[in-house]
Amino acid sequence: MSSMLANEQRIAAVDLGSNSFHMIVVSVDAAGNVRILDRLREPVRLGSGLDEFGNLSMEAKLRALDCLQRFGERLRDFSSTEVSAVGTNTLRMARNARSFLDLAEDTLGHSIVVISGREEARLIYLGVSHSLSATEDQAARRFVIDIGGGSTELIIGQGYEALHTESLRMGCVSNTRRFFPNGSLEKSSWKEAITAAHLELMPIQKTYRDIGWEAANGASGTIKTVEKVIQQAGLANFGITLEHMYEIQNRMMAAKSIDKLQLPGLSDDRKPIFAGGLAILISAFEALEIKQMLVSDGALREGLVYERINRMHQEDLRGKAVINLQSRFQVDVVHAQAVRKTALGLFDACQIAWKLSPELREVLAWAADLHEIGLAVSHSGYHKHGGYLLDHFDLVGFSTEEQHWLSLLVRTHRRKIFPQLFEGLEAKRSQQAVYLTVILRLAVLLHRDRSGIALNIEKLEAGEQFLDLMFEDSGRDRPLLVADLEEEKKFLKGINFRLKYSI
Numbered sequence: 001m002s003s004m005l006a007n008e009q010r011i012a013a014v015d016l017g018s019n020s021f022h023m024i025v026v027s028v029d030a031a032g033n034v035r036i037l038d039r040l041r042e043p044v045r046l047g048s049g050l051d052e053f054g055n056l057s058m059e060a061k062l063r064a065l066d067c068l069q070r071f072g073e074r075l076r077d078f079s080s081t082e083v084s085a086v087g088t089n090t091l092r093m094a095r096n097a098r099s100f101l102d103l104a105e106d107t108l109g110h111s112i113v114v115i116s117g118r119e120e121a122r123l124i125y126l127g128v129s130h131s132l133s134a135t136e137d138q139a140a141r142r143f144v145i146d147i148g149g150g151s152t153e154l155i156i157g158q159g160y161e162a163l164h165t166e167s168l169r170m171g172c173v174s175n176t177r178r179f180f181p182n183g184s185l186e187k188s189s190w191k192e193a194i195t196a197a198h199l200e201l202m203p204i205q206k207t208y209r210d211i212g213w214e215a216a217n218g219a220s221g222t223i224k225t226v227e228k229v230i231q232q233a234g235l236a237n238f239g240i241t242l243e244h245m246y247e248i249q250n251r252m253m254a255a256k257s258i259d260k261l262q263l264p265g266l267s268d269d270r271k272p273i274f275a276g277g278l279a280i281l282i283s284a285f286e287a288l289e290i291k292q293m294l295v296s297d298g299a300l301r302e303g304l305v306y307e308r309i310n311r312m313h314q315e316d317l318r319g320k321a322v323i324n325l326q327s328r329f330q331v332d333v334v335h336a337q338a339v340r341k342t343a344l345g346l347f348d349a350c351q352i353a354w355k356l357s358p359e360l361r362e363v364l365a366w367a368a369d370l371h372e373i374g375l376a377v378s379h380s381g382y383h384k385h386g387g388y389l390l391d392h393f394d395l396v397g398f399s400t401e402e403q404h405w406l407s408l409l410v411r412t413h414r415r416k417i418f419p420q421l422f423e424g425l426e427a428k429r430s431q432q433a434v435y436l437t438v439i440l441r442l443a444v445l446l447h448r449d450r451s452g453i454a455l456n457i458e459k460l461e462a463g464e465q466f467l468d469l470m471f472e473d474s475g476r477d478r479p480l481l482v483a484d485l486e487e488e489k490k491f492l493k494g495i496n497f498r499l500k501y502s503i
Contacts, residue, residue, distance in 0.1 A: 007029075007030050008027045008028060008029045008030070009027070009028045009082070009312065010025065010026070010027055010028075010037075010078065010082050011025070011026050011027075011028060011082055011083075011084070011305050011308050011309070012024070012025045012026075012074075012075055012078055012082060012083045012084070013083075013084050013085070013300075013301040013302070013304035013305050013308070014071060014075075014083065014084070014085035014086070014108065014110075014112070014301070015085075015086060015088070015299075015300045015301045015304070016044075016046065016064070016068075016085070016086065016087040016088065016091060016104070016112065017044075017046070017088050017089075017090075017148055017149055017300075018046055018047030018088060018089050018090040018148055018149025018150035018151070018171055018173050018174070019043065019044075019045060019046075019047060019148065019149030019150075019171070019172060019173050019221065019273060020041050020042060020043050020044060020149070020221060021041070021042050021044045021046075021064070021067045021068070021071070022039075022040070022041050022299075022300075022301050023038075023039070023040040023041075023071050023074065023075075023301070024036065024038070024039050024040075024301045024302065024305065025037045025038040025039075025074065026305055028309055028312075032309065032313075034130075034305065034306075034309075038074065040070075040071060040074070042067045042070075043269040043270075044060075044063050044064050044067050045060070045063065045149075045173065046060055046063075046064055046090045046091075046149070047089070047090045047149040047150045047171065047173040047174060048060070048173055048177065049061070049063070049090075050090060050093065050094060053095065054093060054094060054095045055094060055095050055096045056090075056094045056096055056097070056100055061100055061103070064100070064104065065103060065104065065107050068104055068107045068108045069107050071108055072107055072108045072109045072110075075108065075109060075110060076109065078110070080110060080111065083110040083111075084304040084305070084307070084308050085108060085110055085111065085112040085113070086112065086113055086114065086115050086120075086123075086300070086304065086399070087101065087112055087113070087114040087115070088114075088115065088120055088148060088150070088151065088300070089117070089120075089148060089149065089150030089151035089167075089169070089171065090149065090150050091114045092114055092116070092117070092400065093150070097114065098425075098426050099426070101114070102426055111359075113399035113400070113401050113402070114399060114400045114401060115399050115400060116167070116394065116399075116400050116403075117151055117153065117166075117167020117168075117169075118165045118166070118167055118394045119394075119396070119397070119398065119399070119400075120151070120153055120167060120300060121146075121153035121154070121155045121162065121165035121166065121167050122155070122162045122165055122303075122396060123300050123303030123304060123307060124144060124146045124153050124155065124219055124220075124299055124300050124303055125142075125144050125155040125157045125162040125165070125303070126160060126162070126302075126303035126306050126307060127219070127296075127298035127299050127300060127301065127302030127303030127304075127305075127306065128142075128144050128217050128219050128296040128298045128299065128302075128303075129142070129157065129159065129160045129298075130160065130298055130302060130303075130306050131296050131297045131298025131302055132217075132296070132298075136215065136294070137214070137215065138159065139158070139159060140158070140213075140214040140215045141156065141157075141158045141211075141212070141213045141214050141215075142156070142157055142158065142213055142214070142215045142216070142217060143155070143156050143208070143213040143215070143216045143217070143288070143290070144156075144157065144216075144217045144218075144219060144296070145216075145217075145218050145219070145223070145281075145284055145293075146218070146219040146220045146223070146299060146300070147171060147172055147218075147220065147222040147223060147277050147280050147281060148171045148172070148220060148222075149171045149172055149173035149174070149273070150169070150171040150173060150174050151167050151168060151169055151170070151171050152167070152168045152170050152171060152200075152280055152284075153165070153166070153167050153168075154166045154167075154168070154204065154208065154284070156208065156211050156213055160306075163211075164207075164208070164211060165394075166204050166208075168200045168201070168204075169200070170196070170197055170200050170280055171276070171277075171280070172221075172222045172273045172274070172276045172277030172280070173273050173276065174276070175193055175196070175197070175276030175277070175279060175280060176272065176273045176274075176275055176276030176277075177276070178193075178196075178276075179192050179193035179196065179275075179276065179279065180193070180258075180275045180276060183257045183258030183259055183272070184256075184257060185252045185253055185255055185256055185257055185258065185261065185275060186253070186256060187253050189275075190249060190253060190275075190279060193275070193276065193279035193280075194279050194282055194283050194286075197279055197280045197282075197283030197284070197287075198283050198286070198287055201283060201284060201287040201288070202287070205287045205288055208288055209288060209289060215294070216290050216291075216292065216293040216294070217293065217294050217295070217296045218240065218281070218293045218294070218295050218296065219295075219296045219298065219299040219300075220299045220300075221270065222270075222273075222274070222277030222278070222280075222281065223240070223277075223281065223293075223295055224295055225265070225266060225267070225270050225274060225277075226240055226245065226248070226277075226278060226281060227239065227240050227295045228265035228266075229248055229263050229264065229265040229266055230244045230245075230248065230265075231265065232264035232265035233247070233248070233251075233263070233264055233265070235247060235248075238294070238295075239292050239293060239294050239295070240281075240292065240293045240294075240295070241285075241291070241292050241293075242282065242285045242286065242290070245278060245281060245282050245285065246282070248263070248278065249278060249282065251263065252275060252278075258271060258272060258275075307397075316397065317396050317397035318362075318366070318395070318396070318397035318398055318402075319366075320396070320397075321395050321396045321397055321398065322366050322369050322370060325370060325373060325393070325395075326369060326370065326373075329373045329375075329376040329389075330376060331369070331370065331372055331373060331375075332372060332450075334452065335372070335447065335450050335452070336368060336369050336370075336371070336372065337369075338447050338452045338453075338454070339368045339371065339440075339443045339444055339447050340365050340368035340369055340443075342442075342443040342446055342447065342454045343364055343365070343367075343368045343439050343440055343442075343443035344361065344364065344365060344368075346439045346442060346443060346457075346460075347360075347361055347364055347436075347439055348361075349457075349460045349462070350435065350439065350460070350462040350467070353462035353463065354432070354435045354462055355432075356432060356435060356436075357432065360405075360432060360436060363402060363405045363406065363409070363436070364409070364436050364439060364440065366406055367405075367406050367409035367410055367413070367436070367440055368440060368443060370386065370390065370406065370410060371383075371386065371409075371410050371413050371440065371444060372386070373385075373386040373389055373390070373410065374386030374387070374388075374389065374410070377389075383410060383411055383412070383413055383414050383415060384411060386410040386411065387407045387408065387410045387411025387412075388407075388411075390403065390406045390407040390410055391403070391404065391407040404424075405433065405436075408421060408422070408433055408437075409433070409436055409437060409440055412437045412441075413437070413440045413441055413444055414441065414444060415491070416491060416494065417437065417491055417492070417494055417495050419494070419495050422434060422495075434495060434497065438467060438492065438497060438499075441488065441491075441492075442467075442469075442488070445481075445484050445485070445488060446481075448480070448481075448484060449480075455471050455472060455478070455481065456471065456472040457469055457470065457471055457472075458470050458471065458472050465496060465497050465498060466497065466498040466499070466500065467497075467498075467499055467500070468500040468501070469499075469500070469501040469502070470501070470502045471501065471502070471503045473503075478503070481503075482503065485499070485501050
């Protein structure tokens with residue numbers, strides 16, 4: 001770690017986990033050295049607030065917003081480029097996540113995105129790999145596990161790259177609620193919990209064993225607590241083994257209930273959810289034949305920090321993911337670049353009138369890059385195939401919402417537009433999605449001849465639900481373009497948008 005420099009950059013990362021909310025604030029100097037300025041953690045228990053219908057309870061939302069208000073005070077003078085805030089498993093599952101996130105963003109003062117399980121796993125590995133001690137081999141193939149409140153991420157990687165990622169729907173909060181209700185620690189509860197975790201691990205255990213690793217690391221609260229209990233119980237000075245966990249499990253079964261449990265190193269806020277997490281870790285050691293595990297200081301929030309540093313240095317994995325998809329599905333890159341250029345020109349011209357968020361410019365560009373991805377499946381309805389593919393791929397670096405926007409734009413870039421496709425978005429985002437759809441549709445239409453040259457737009461006027469275009473005179477001898485624009489007027493009328501043009 002280096003001393004503060006005048007041209008240092010601040011970065012804050014916020015992790016809205018199913019059990020705890022975390023925030024880390026760091027400074028990054030010109031050489032890329034990171035210095036931690038602040039750490040905050042609050043046990044919000046968001047995951048325990050999901051009701052039987054999959055909605056967040058009012059109590060859980062209030063606990064979360066109360067925490068985010070305190071975090072927001074710390075981030076009051078941070079710009080949007082200095083803050084990375086993500087939601088994980090509970091917000092992936094909650095049916096009312098979007099309405100909560102709108103309130104959460106207002107409270108925090110910054111955007112919050114929900115990431116997929118595999119994206120969470122990749123970022124966890126990035127945080128762990130950057131936090132290894134000097135005694136650990138950076139080049140070794142490494143297994144990493146992180147037991148969160150609602151999901152467990154398992155990664156095999158090397159260096160700073162995650163090679164194999166999995167996210168399983170089991171966590172310390174969800175498993176404790178399911179198998180250890182009312183604080184029971186009976187032997188039968190442990191048997192059910194460990195068996196259920198084995199069933200979750202079964203589809204991946206052979207693959208992970210066959211790949212193998214040279215070192216194993218655990219991350220986040222559950223695993224840190226397991227090591228702390230082992231140490232304070234006098235079982236070992238560092239690290240975690242299966243034998244030591246069995247001993248902790250036996251002591252917990254002897255207590256029979258959480259109320260009577262006395263374990264050194266087990267804090268009061270961790271005690272109610274510790275059994276579910278320990279059962280998962282025991283199962284992982286058994287299923288994957290882990291001999292010993294060291295505990296890492298790095299996790300998801302550190303991964304977010306290093307991801308933001310990478311983007312600052314033009315190493316955005318999202319762009320690489322798009323290029324990989326173009327190559328994999330043999331996209332006509334020259335044509336895609338022409339559509340992208342025209343789309344971005346229209347975006348810039350309409351941005352102020354339509355109040356388009358700056359980050360949507362990148363989303364539009366990627367959608368232009370990938371708008372013909374569905375041609376690899378079939379020419380008929382290729383926009384539908386493209387939308388489906390983008391909704392179901394694991395796109396490295398993309399949040400769940402960014403991926404949905406890509407899918408939506410590609411799905412609606414041609415032919416009839418179904419208004420219900422926009423209904424899953426909150427009202428403001430729905431309107432911005434409509435605007436981006438209009439822009440991409442026009443950019444594709446203007447390049448239908450695939451010449452790479454679009455007809456110049458001499459004048460443009462954008463309003464709340466309309467767009468008025470005036471093309472240069474040379475467009476008068478382009479009857480196909482006129483026919484396309486006439487058809488497009490009818491399509492856009494179906495979503496209450498008025499297109500006017502003159503050639």
